[in-house]
Amino acid sequence: xxxxxxxxxxxxxxxxxxxxxxxxxxxxxxxxxxxxxxxxxxxxxxxxxxxxxxxxxxxxxxxxxxxxxxxxxxxxxxxxxxxxxxxxxxxxxxxxxxxxxxxxxxxxxxxxxxxxxxxxxxxxxxxxxxxxxxxxxxxxxxxxxxxxxxxxxxxxxxxxxxxxxxxxxxxxxxxxxxxxxxxxxxxxxxxxxxxxxxxxxxxxxxxxxxxxxxxxxxxxxxxxxxxxxxxxxxxxxxxxxxxxxxxxxxxxxxxxxxxxxxxxxxxxxxxxxxxxxxxxxxxxxxxxxxxxxxxxxxxxxxxxxxxxxxxxxxxxxxxxxxxxxxxxxxxxxxxxxxxxxxxxxxxxxxxxxxxxxxxxxxxxxxxxxxxxxxxxxxxxxxxxxxxxxxxxxxxxxxxxxxxxxxxxxxxxxxxxxxxxxxxxxxxxxxxxxxxxxxxxxxxxxxxxxxxxxxxxxx
Amino acid sequence: xxxxxxxxxxxxxxxxxxxxxxxxxxxxxxxxxxxxxxxxxxxxxxxxxxxxxxxxxxxxxxxxxxxxxxxxxxxxxxxxxxxxxxxxxxxxxxxxxxxxxxxxxxxxxxxxxxxxxxxxxxxxxxxxxxxxxxxxxxxxxxxxxxxxxxxxxxxxxxxxxxxxxxxxxxxxxxxxxxxxxxxxxxxxxxxxxxxxxxxxxxxxxxxxxxxxxxxxxxxxxxxxxxxxxxxxxxxxxxxxxxxxxxxxxxxxxxxxxxxxxxxxxxxxxxxxxxxxxxxxxxxxxxxxxxxxxxxxxxxxxxxxxxxxxxxxxxxxxxxxxxxxxxxxxxxxxxxxxxxxxxxxxxxxxxxxxxxxxxxxxxxxxxxxxxxxxxxxxxxxxxxxxxxxxxxxxxxxxxxxxxxxxxxxxxxxxxxxxxxxxxxxxxxxxxxxxxxxxxxxxxxxxxxxxxxxxxxxxxxxxxxxxxxxxxxxxxxxxxxxxxx
Numbered sequence: 001x002x003x004x005x006x007x008x009x010x011x012x013x014x015x016x017x018x019x020x021x022x023x024x025x026x027x028x029x030x031x032x033x034x035x036x037x038x039x040x041x042x043x044x045x046x047x048x049x050x051x052x053x054x055x056x057x058x059x060x061x062x063x064x065x066x067x068x069x070x071x072x073x074x075x076x077x078x079x080x081x082x083x084x085x086x087x088x089x090x091x092x093x094x095x096x097x098x099x100x101x102x103x104x105x106x107x108x109x110x111x112x113x114x115x116x117x118x119x120x121x122x123x124x125x126x127x128x129x130x131x132x133x134x135x136x137x138x139x140x141x142x143x144x145x146x147x148x149x150x151x152x153x154x155x156x157x158x159x160x161x162x163x164x165x166x167x168x169x170x171x172x173x174x175x176x177x178x179x180x181x182x183x184x185x186x187x188x189x190x191x192x193x194x195x196x197x198x199x200x201x202x203x204x205x206x207x208x209x210x211x212x213x214x215x216x217x218x219x220x221x222x223x224x225x226x227x228x229x230x231x232x233x234x235x236x237x238x239x240x241x242x243x244x245x246x247x248x249x250x251x252x253x254x255x256x257x258x259x260x261x262x263x264x265x266x267x268x269x270x271x272x273x274x275x276x277x278x279x280x281x282x283x284x285x286x287x288x289x290x291x292x293x294x295x296x297x298x299x300x301x302x303x304x305x306x307x308x309x310x311x312x313x314x315x316x317x318x319x320x321x322x323x324x325x326x327x328x329x330x331x332x333x334x335x336x337x338x339x340x341x342x343x344x345x346x347x348x349x350x351x352x353x354x355x356x357x358x359x360x361x362x363x364x365x366x367x368x369x370x371x372x373x374x375x376x377x378x379x380x381x382x383x384x385x386x387x388x389x390x391x392x393x394x395x396x397x398x399x400x401x402x403x404x405x406x407x408x409x410x411x412x413x414x415x416x417x418x419x420x421x422x423x424x425x426x427x428x429x430x431x432x433x434x435x436x437x438x439x440x441x442x443x444x445x446x447x448x449x450x451x452x453x454x455x456x457x458x
Numbered sequence: 459x460x461x462x463x464x465x466x467x468x469x470x471x472x473x474x475x476x477x478x479x480x481x482x483x484x485x486x487x488x489x490x491x492x493x494x495x496x497x498x499x500x501x502x503x504x505x506x507x508x509x510x511x512x513x514x515x516x517x518x519x520x521x522x523x524x525x526x527x528x529x530x531x532x533x534x535x536x537x538x539x540x541x542x543x544x545x546x547x548x549x550x551x552x553x554x555x556x557x558x559x560x561x562x563x564x565x566x567x568x569x570x571x572x573x574x575x576x577x578x579x580x581x582x583x584x585x586x587x588x589x590x591x592x593x594x595x596x597x598x599x600x601x602x603x604x605x606x607x608x609x610x611x612x613x614x615x616x617x618x619x620x621x622x623x624x625x626x627x628x629x630x631x632x633x634x635x636x637x638x639x640x641x642x643x644x645x646x647x648x649x650x651x652x653x654x655x656x657x658x659x660x661x662x663x664x665x666x667x668x669x670x671x672x673x674x675x676x677x678x679x680x681x682x683x684x685x686x687x688x689x690x691x692x693x694x695x696x697x698x699x700x701x702x703x704x705x706x707x708x709x710x711x712x713x714x715x716x717x718x719x720x721x722x723x724x725x726x727x728x729x730x731x732x733x734x735x736x737x738x739x740x741x742x743x744x745x746x747x748x749x750x751x752x753x754x755x756x757x758x759x760x761x762x763x764x765x766x767x768x769x770x771x772x773x774x775x776x777x778x779x780x781x782x783x784x785x786x787x788x789x790x791x792x793x794x795x796x797x798x799x800x801x802x803x804x805x806x807x808x809x810x811x812x813x814x815x816x817x818x819x820x821x822x823x824x825x826x827x828x829x830x831x832x833x834x835x836x837x838x839x840x841x842x843x844x845x846x847x848x849x850x851x852x853x854x855x856x857x858x859x860x861x862x863x864x865x866x867x868x869x870x871x872x873x874x875x876x877x878x879x880x881x882x883x884x885x886x887x888x889x890x891x892x893x894x895x896x897x898x899x900x901x902x903x904x905x906x907x908x909x910x911x912x913x914x915x916x917x918x919x920x921x922x923x924x925x926x927x928x929x930x931x932x933x934x935x936x937x938x939x940x941x
Binding site for chain 2: 047050051052053054055056057058059060075076077078079080081082087090091094095097098099100101102103104105108136159161196204207209210211241244246248249250251279280281285385386387388390391392393395397398399401415416417418419420421422454455456457458
């Protein structure tokens with residue numbers, strides 16, 4: 001969506017929003033909140049320089065929650081992709097009808113009015129919207145260049161699993177009957193490449209094939225890595241995996257690459273999520289003021305970083321976001337809550353309805369090479385598959401691939417093994433966080449070195 | 459029962475409001491001349507869900523979605539656009555965008571589009587609205603019953619969360635050759651999750667079931683009580699679980715849901731798109747031995763009312779029972795139209811898509827292994843030292859290397875031929891092309907799962923089923939902590 005389309009969408013969505021909230025009141029809602037979105041994009045995927053898929057995306061949606069009943073504590077929701085006035089009316093009626101059958105829940109309702117963002121900020125200051133009027137022809141040319149760089153990199157790269165580009169831009173609106181309306185335009189562009197290698201470079205062989213990929217993803221087109229860089233990185237990563245071996249079962253220290261380290265932070269943040277806390281379905285129950293990491297671990301939330309994927313001035317309930325510490329000197333400072341779980345816990349919302357906004361785990365100062373030396377002999381994990389996490393006990397067991405490291409040097413690729421432990425111990429056994437930060441997501445961390453895990457293999 | 463055919467009902471739902479006519483479809487397809495394959499996928503979906511927690515019906519959602527996806531295929535290339543408006547103008551705009559792919563291949567010859575006589579389809583489920591099979595009060599009563607039964611099952615239950623969800627979907631597929639096919643699909647699901655606490659230890663477990671039925675499926679045969687009891691049983695078992703072993707073990711997999719092994723280890727690797735592109739560890743291996751003698755695996759979309767079943771796939775092809783592996787030998791792939799054509803094969807009725815806003819691709823339906831002759835008790839008795847895994851969470855596979863995982867949520871040690879202590883959940887990892895060569899015993903107790911499976915591929919989710927008899931595998935890596 002270009003700037004003039006965004007402007008039109010902005011006005012139309014404000015009108016729809018007012019209409020929906022008015023209708024909700026008309027059909028008996030004490031309060032209501034909604035989100036609206038509209039966006040458009042283009043994606044192209046090629047395979048061996050032939051276009052595989054050319055896709056035009058155009059989406060819109062309305063999601064409404066109403067609060068009814070004598071205390072305004074009976075909730076109902078409805079969503080629609082059709083924004084005709086008939087569909088909007090049907091959607092409002094559907095939400096109100098549902099609320100006639102749900103039970104009264106004293107914790108439900110809009111976020112507290114005094115916590116909502118005041119109208120004075122402008123989401124444009126976050127600099128999240130940089131549309132790209134990419135044509136299909138340009139998209140094909142870029143992906144061809146990217147894939148060609150990968151396929152031409154080494155004769156052991158025998159096939160492509162596709163190179164793709166996508167650009168999407170749109171606008172999101174959040175509003176409620178406390179008078180809050182927040183609007184945020186944003187864009188996202190991605191370029192990725194995935195190629196297949198075979199250790200003898202034999203195109204007809206189907207054994208010993210390995211695949212890996214690389215991608216670049218940004219809000220600003222100019223910040224994307226070049227097609228050649230993305231292609232070459234995907235080829236290098238694939239080649240590094242050729243000849244992977246299964247190692248024997250053992251205890252070992254494990255170094256997680258930055259991309260994989262993000263998942264460790266994810267397992268921590270879901271454990272301190274308000275929902276996990278009030279349901280008592282977490283391995284870190286009642287952990288505020290508890291030291292769950294070593295002294296040197298600090299984790300922050302910074303919702304206002306310009307051009308970052310997780311940035312926003314308000315959460316999904318309109319609550320104002322602000323910088324905060326989640327972990328200081330290894331000690332948990334607070335949970336991650338929207339107003340519902342906060343009320344269940346007798347606390348205040350932390351502006352996290354809908355998730356966190358840019359988490360940063362501070363580095364302990366070592367480069368990747370220094371971390372390999374610290375690891376000495378152990379397992380460097382670059383891929384995890386499966387979802388073997390028990391959130392209530394912290395038991396952790398996942399499929400892994402990566403490299404065996406001896407005396408600080410990568411020796412050979414490893415595959416078909418698992419890494420296992422308990423997250424409570426794993427968080428305590430972190431010994432370092434690298435400076436090699438991956439900026440491609442809402443959580444920023446370098447490589448994490450964890451001692452004392454179990455590797456199951458041959 | 460409605461007196462209209464599914465095609466008539468779908469036309470009423472999808473064509474009549476916008477007044478879509480044959481001559482309009484002719485004009486839309488005229489923008490896609492020169493296509494090897496072009497189709498319009500009209501869809502409308504009504505979704506409803508209700509959730510209960512802490513004994514309160516906390517939320518409910520109703521959703522209305524509709525739209526049309528327009529696809530044009532030329533050679534290996536696909537152009538695709540979609541719209542959430544079903545109007546002639548929106549169809550024309552989407553067709554022009556999708557045709558961007560075919561500029562080079564256009565031919566001048568235009569033949570008028572005309573609907574052919576509909577092929578007879580054998581419906582595997584009733585077309586009635588599954589959401590209307592129960593009143594709102596009856597739906598809520600189901601959730602309250604789940605809460606009551608779970609709490610009655612054990613004094614250690616501290617939380618019960620229950621959810622029911624249902625979908626009523628109308629689809630209509632028009633292709634450039636004049637074929638017009640429709641399907642009306644019901645799908646319902648119930649999930650119950652409990653948290654138990656005993657002596658300061660907490661565990662949680664979930665179960666559920668469903669299929670292509672109305673919501674009244676859950677009022678029958680004490681299903682809610684059975685789901686609740688099973689969730690509580692599972693959570694209590696895991697309270698006493700000891701650390702799982704680490705390393706290669708003889709593994710006995712229970713019947714039913716552990717069939718996720720087949721879905722991950724071989725199913726995805728046998729989808730036509732990966733094999734056409736040569737990216738699967740199974741590429742070019744039809745006719746080779748990839749499993750032990752006696753192992754036969756099928757993908758069967760034709761079982762009545764199963765969650766993974768479809769009367770026709772999302773390209774209008776009737777579903778089949780496709781043999782993937784017969785007595786240990788790889789027989790064939792699962793195909794959609796595009797990949798079948800490029801590989802010189804026929805579609806197997808496995809062309810599926812998440813919605814009108816997604817492109818179809820080869821996907822599984824219900825994937826299972828046929829039963830063998832072994833008594834499940836004898837299978838366990840034959841193991842001196844091993845793992846008996848009977849319930850699983852999710853799984854994942856790397857198609858190219860063939861490495862796959864699936865995570866056990868209920869497992870026991872086998873010691874001297876007897877099932878003994880429960881062990882904590884652990885991920886099992888193996889290599890798809892050879893794991894089934896290590897199957898040494900096949901039970902006579904084929905069972906299909908309860909009907910809650912969801913499969914994700916390339917960002918698209920579709921409902922699927924799995925199944926298998928009890929299986930003994932000589933050597934699979936178990937990812938526990940007891941090295």
